[in-house]
Amino acid sequence: MKVQNNPWFQKGLPDTSGLADGTVSAATDLAKDLYAKRPNAHVTDLRSVTALADKFEIGSLFIKDERSRLGLGSFKALGAAYAIAKRADERDKNGTASDLQSALEGVTYVCASAGNHGLSLAAGAPLFGAKAVVFVADTVPEAFAERLRQLGADVVRAGDNYEAGMAEAQRQAAENGWELLPDSTWPGMIEPGRDVMEGYLVMGDEVAHQIPEPPTHIFLQAGVGGLAAACAVSARLAWGADVKIIVVEPDAAPALWASIEAGRLAVGNGPVSSMGRLDCKEPSHLALKYLAREADAFVLVSDEEAEGTVELLGNYDLATTPSGAAGISAVHHASTKRDVFGLTSHSRVLCYLSEGPEDV
Numbered sequence: 001m002k003v004q005n006n007p008w009f010q011k012g013l014p015d016t017s018g019l020a021d022g023t024v025s026a027a028t029d030l031a032k033d034l035y036a037k038r039p040n041a042h043v044t045d046l047r048s049v050t051a052l053a054d055k056f057e058i059g060s061l062f063i064k065d066e067r068s069r070l071g072l073g074s075f076k077a078l079g080a081a082y083a084i085a086k087r088a089d090e091r092d093k094n095g096t097a098s099d100l101q102s103a104l105e106g107v108t109y110v111c112a113s114a115g116n117h118g119l120s121l122a123a124g125a126p127l128f129g130a131k132a133v134v135f136v137a138d139t140v141p142e143a144f145a146e147r148l149r150q151l152g153a154d155v156v157r158a159g160d161n162y163e164a165g166m167a168e169a170q171r172q173a174a175e176n177g178w179e180l181l182p183d184s185t186w187p188g189m190i191e192p193g194r195d196v197m198e199g200y201l202v203m204g205d206e207v208a209h210q211i212p213e214p215p216t217h218i219f220l221q222a223g224v225g226g227l228a229a230a231c232a233v234s235a236r237l238a239w240g241a242d243v244k245i246i247v248v249e250p251d252a253a254p255a256l257w258a259s260i261e262a263g264r265l266a267v268g269n270g271p272v273s274s275m276g277r278l279d280c281k282e283p284s285h286l287a288l289k290y291l292a293r294e295a296d297a298f299v300l301v302s303d304e305e306a307e308g309t310v311e312l313l314g315n316y317d318l319a320t321t322p323s324g325a326a327g328i329s330a331v332h333h334a335s336t337k338r339d340v341f342g343l344t345s346h347s348r349v350l351c352y353l354s355e356g357p358e359d360v
Contacts, residue, residue: 204234
């Protein structure tokens with residue numbers, strides 16, 4: 001495990017050239033309101049795991065368990081589906097739709113996905129009369145593609161990796177007049193990804209009402225950075241500057257780390273990681289800008305460390321994937337970094353279990 005304290009904390013990156021304009025949303029009221037209207041909406045559990053806190057030699061460990069979110073098995077159920085709901089709500093309120101359930105008739109949403117983002121889009125689109133098309137790589141299991149089809153989405157195979165799928169999704173969206181809905185942001189593609197992150201604010205708002213005392217530390221896993229940015233927004237709204245926010249990435253995909261190290265937007269190169277949901281080589285621009293200002297430190301964990309944490313969590317009824325366990329993995333393997341993090345036997349640590357185990 002590697003750690004770098006953030007030299008740009010409370011300042012932001014010194015070089016923002018090439019970064020998209022805009023800010024991360026803090027619109028928790030709208031996110032909560034639209035989420036409450038979703039079928040199968042419920043507050044996910046915040047679990048206090050005393051045995052693990054003792055093992056990690058900290059005061060308490062709270063884990064926000066996202067494995068049951070909307071029946072889709074991941075925090076990402078809050079993202080694409082919320083962004084679609086927001087568009088439907090706008091049409092319903094401005095009178096351009098006869099009702100909310102048909103507000104997006106004639107609209108087709110499209111994304112590239114290796115997993116949970118596609119499920120959220122596929123589940124959300126038909127609730128408002130829209131169609132969904134999900135582009136997946138040839139390497140994605142057919143069982144996962146079938147899950148998408150069962151939710152009503154059309155599935156298109158495109159290339160050997162996520163990047164190839166995204167390129168084809170962009171091409172066909174432009175060609176067919178479809179709405180591209182990525183879970184990232186870049187110049188010219190801001191609002192959809194920003195809305196996806198806005199949906200994730202529901203998690204942090206729930207935590208603020210569930211946790212008995214403010215945490216001293218929050219460890220947040222990151223791929224492009226959407227979860228980490230949204231949860232950091234919620235944490236700062238609830239607890240201000242007192243809580244330490246630590247962002248955790250795979251050492252094979254250090255996109256945020258590389259950017260913080262360089263002081264500007266950078267690409268994190270590396271091999272394929274078993275933390276597949278976090279295996280992203282370029283950060284979301286808005287997430288990077290926000291986390292560069294608000295995160296106290298950045299951490300890289302190895303596949304072996306994350307896989308070891310998955311095994312450990314399985315003993316505590318917390319079955320997950322290396323991606324879902326990455327934030328907890330940094331706490332698990334922090335024995336030589338405790339002073340850097342400021343962890344003590346009195347620390348109150350919050351982590352997010354972002355997804356359930358692979359079932360395809």
